[in-house]
Amino acid sequence: xxxxxxxxxxxxxxxxxxxxxxxxxxxxxxxxxxxxxxxxxxxxxxxxxxxxxxxxxxxxxxxxxxxxxxxxxxxxxxxxxxxxxxxxxxxxxxxxxxxxxxxxxxxxxxxxxxxxxxx
Amino acid sequence: xxxxxxxxxxxxxxxxxxxxxxxxxxxxxxxxxxxxxxxxxxxxxxxxxxxxxxxxxxxxxxxxxxxxxxxxxxxxxxxxxxxxxxxxxxxxxxxxxxxxxxxxxxxxxxxxxxxxxxxxxxxxxxxxxxxxxxxxxxxxxxxxxxxxxxxxxxxxxxxxxxxxxxxxxxxxxxxxxxxxxxxxxxxxxxxxxxxxxxxxxxxxxxxxxxxxxxxxxxxxxxxxxxxxxxxxxxxxxxxxxxxxxxxxxxxxxxxxxxxxxxxxxxxxxxxxxxxxxxxxxxxxxxx
Numbered sequence: 001x002x003x004x005x006x007x008x009x010x011x012x013x014x015x016x017x018x019x020x021x022x023x024x025x026x027x028x029x030x031x032x033x034x035x036x037x038x039x040x041x042x043x044x045x046x047x048x049x050x051x052x053x054x055x056x057x058x059x060x061x062x063x064x065x066x067x068x069x070x071x072x073x074x075x076x077x078x079x080x081x082x083x084x085x086x087x088x089x090x091x092x093x094x095x096x097x098x099x100x101x102x103x104x105x106x107x108x109x110x111x112x113x114x115x116x117x118x119x
Numbered sequence: 120x121x122x123x124x125x126x127x128x129x130x131x132x133x134x135x136x137x138x139x140x141x142x143x144x145x146x147x148x149x150x151x152x153x154x155x156x157x158x159x160x161x162x163x164x165x166x167x168x169x170x171x172x173x174x175x176x177x178x179x180x181x182x183x184x185x186x187x188x189x190x191x192x193x194x195x196x197x198x199x200x201x202x203x204x205x206x207x208x209x210x211x212x213x214x215x216x217x218x219x220x221x222x223x224x225x226x227x228x229x230x231x232x233x234x235x236x237x238x239x240x241x242x243x244x245x246x247x248x249x250x251x252x253x254x255x256x257x258x259x260x261x262x263x264x265x266x267x268x269x270x271x272x273x274x275x276x277x278x279x280x281x282x283x284x285x286x287x288x289x290x291x292x293x294x295x296x297x298x299x300x301x302x303x304x305x306x307x308x309x310x311x312x313x314x315x316x317x318x319x320x321x322x323x324x325x326x327x328x329x330x331x332x333x334x335x336x337x338x339x340x341x342x343x344x345x346x347x348x349x350x351x352x353x354x355x356x357x358x359x360x361x362x363x364x365x366x367x368x369x370x371x372x373x374x375x376x377x378x379x380x381x382x383x384x385x386x387x388x389x390x391x392x393x394x395x396x397x398x399x400x401x402x403x404x405x406x
Contacts, residue, residue, distance in 0.1 A: 002274060002275050003345070004274075004275065004278060004345045004346040004347060005274060005345075005346055005347050005350075006345075006347055007347040007351065008346075008347045008350050008351070011318060011350065011351060012317065012318065013316040013317025013318035013319070014313070014315065014316045014318050014350070014355060015315045015316045016274055016350075016355060017272060017273055017274065017315070018273065018274040018275070019273065019274070019275075022184045022273050026184060026185070029179070029183075029184055030183065030184075030185070033179055033180075033183050035204045036180060036201065036202050036203060036204065037202070038202070038206070041204070071317075074315045074316060075316075079179055079184070079272060079273075080314040080315050081178040081179040081180075081272060082179050084178070084203070084204070085203060085204035086204075087204075088203065088204030088205045089204050089205075094133075094134075094314070094386065095385060095386060097314075098314065098319045098320050098386055101314075101315060101316055101317065101319035101320075102317050102319055102320060103317065109320065112320065113320075113384070113385050113386070114383055114384055114385075115148050115384035115385065116385075117148040118134070118148040118149060118384035118385050119134070119385065
C-alpha cells in the first residue's frame with residue numbers, strides 16, 4: 001500500500017487511478033487514447049464495431065463505450081483523461097460527463113454550480 | 120547568467136483556453152476569469168522574460184500508460200499543439216529553448232535528479248490552456264518555454280516533498296546557465312476538483328483559499344502534507360497542486376505574492392497567483 005494514499009479508501013465515490021486500474025483497463029484506455037489520431041476518430045464515427053474489433057475490446061468494454069456509460073467506465077478503470085477524448089469525439093461536455101459519474105442529469109448537476117452558463 | 124524574475128501558479132482546465140479561443144472576454148460568465156489574468160499579463164509584458172519554465176501535467180495525450188513518465192523534461196526547439204480529440208487549437212506551435220533545456224538536463228542529472236527527456240512531442244492543455252491568458256501569441260509567441268511534465272494521473276505520483284525538491288534543483292539549474300536570460304517559473308493545475316466517481320464535482324473553496332495563503336507564506340506546511348490529505352481536501356485532481364509546489368520551490372524564500380485571483384464557476388476552481396522576486400522590482404503596481 002502506498003503510504004501517501006492511506007485514508008483515501010475511506011472517501012466514498014472516489015476511484016483512484018493507479019497501476020492496478022491501469023493494468024486492468026490498459027486495452028480500453030489505449031483505444032480511448034487513440035482518439036488523438038484523426039484516422040481513429042473517423043473509423044469510430046463511420047463504423048464503431050470495426051473500431052472496437054481493431055482495438056480488441058471485450059463485449060463489456062464495447063457496451064460501456066457504445067452507451068457512454070460514464071459511471072461504469074470510471075468504475076471499470078478508464079482514466080478520466082482518456083474518457084475526455086471520447087467525450088470530445090461524441091460532443092459530450094465535461095459537465096455532462098461529471099453529471100454521469102454522479103448519476104445525475106446535466107440539468108440537475110448544473111443546479112449545483114455557481115455559474116451554470118460557464119461551459 | 121540567467122535569472123529568475125518570479126513565478127506563476129495557475130489552473131489549466133481546458134475551458135480556460137476554450138474561453139480565450141471563443142473570445143469570451145465580454146461574456147459575464149467568463150469576464151471574472153479574464154480579469155484575474157490581466158495583472159499577470161501586464162507584469163509579463165513589462166518584465167519581458169525570455170523563457171517560461173513550466174511544471175505541468177500531461178493528460179494521457181503526449182504520453183500513454185504503456186510508459187508514463189514520472190518527470191520528463193522537454194529539450195526540443197518546437198512543440199506542436201497536441202490533438203486532444205477535436206484537432207489542435209488554432210495557436211502556433213510552442214517554441215522551446217533547447218539551449219537552456221539541455222543545460223537543465225545536464226544540471227539536473229548531475230544534481231542526482233535523473234529526469235527523462237523528450238524532443239519534439241506535441242503538448243496538451245496542461246501548458247497552453249492558461250498560457251494564452253497571460254502570454255498570448257500576436258501572431259508569434261512572445262518567447263520560449265521549457266516544459267517539465269509531472270505524472271499526476273497514475274499513482275504512485277511523486278510526493279509533494281519530491282516536487283518541492285525538483286523545484287529547488289530546477290532553480291539551481293536555471294541560475295547556473297551562463298547566458299543572460301530572464302526566466303519565469305510556472306506551475307499549472309488545480310485547484311480543488313474531482314473528475315471521477317460519485318464524488319465528482321467536489322470543490323472546497325475554504326481549502327483553496329488556505330492553499331493560496333500557504334503557498335506564499337508557509338509552503339513547507341504544504342510540502343509536509345500527503346497525497347491523501349490533498350485528495351480529501353481538494354478532490355482527486357486537487358493533487359495537481361504539487362506542480363505549484365515545484366514552482367514555489369524554484370523561487371527564493373524572499374519571493375512575494377503580488378496578485379491572486381480565484382473563480383469557481385463550474386467543476387474546477389480556477390486560480391492564478393503571481394510571485395515576484397525582490398530583485399525584479401521596478402515599480403510594477405498590480406491592480
